Amino acid sequence: MKLSRVHVGDPLPERAFKPDEVQLFMYNAAIWNHHRIHYDHPYTTGEEGHPGIVIDGPLQGDFLTQLVLEWVGTDGVLSGFEYSNRKAAYIGETLRARGRITEVREADGEVDVELAIVNEAGEVITPGKASVRLHQ
């Protein structure tokens, strides 16, 4: 990836994620998170009032970093990242990670990207931003 080939408004290749029970178990085991809303359906629906098992917010943050890092490949590094979980997502939903270039700073070789996790209803449930520094 060359800075000269990157333009404001360019989209990043979209990627779809559909976490299931097994993936959520693997994720929460890997990070050592035992919050019951990620594996205990009767508790999650009966006591916490969710319609289903909740997909972790930081996992959605990870999906956004994957979108950016797969786009950059070995041509740059992540220098900044932010995300905000605005609305819950549940097992069974297909989540789409999207991105678009918002700024190219040629002087310091940095590119800013606007990011979003979009649910099946088309709602942005996790907006984010990232900055990558491309190797010159």
Place this chain on the structure above:
Amino acid sequence: MALLTPELNAAVGRQLPPVSAEVTRREICKYSAATGQRLQRFIDGDEAPPMFLFGLFLPILPREQLGHDGLPPDTGLVPELPLKRVMAGGTQQTWFRGIYPGDVLVSRQTLVDLFEKEGAQGPLIFAVVENRVETEAGEPVMTEHSTRIAR
């Protein structure tokens, strides 16, 4: 307004004891498989995906210390606030270097800000926690600011 008393404001600057953790290739491989990473350096555990850090410092406690909801007890870094409905307000990270197997990383968490705003549906209190992650030698790895919103 003026929900934040002098006592609450005095909590700004409070720190948790530093926590250190060793990064292993096996833990990176587990994380990469669990999150569906497709870049070979992450799959092979040569480098950790950035969000691997989220789990690295989560406490490992015996079952009897976890709550009914499965969560560990609150750290107490953010004091009890007069508004009780708490939401995650977002996370902002600045990255200085990658994470590699063999790294021993240290996390230092500080309550750096408490402020209130009038929202459309009433008052809001914002609590901002800084998490500075460095190597044992003091090389910066990542600095994160996470905001908790109470309403």
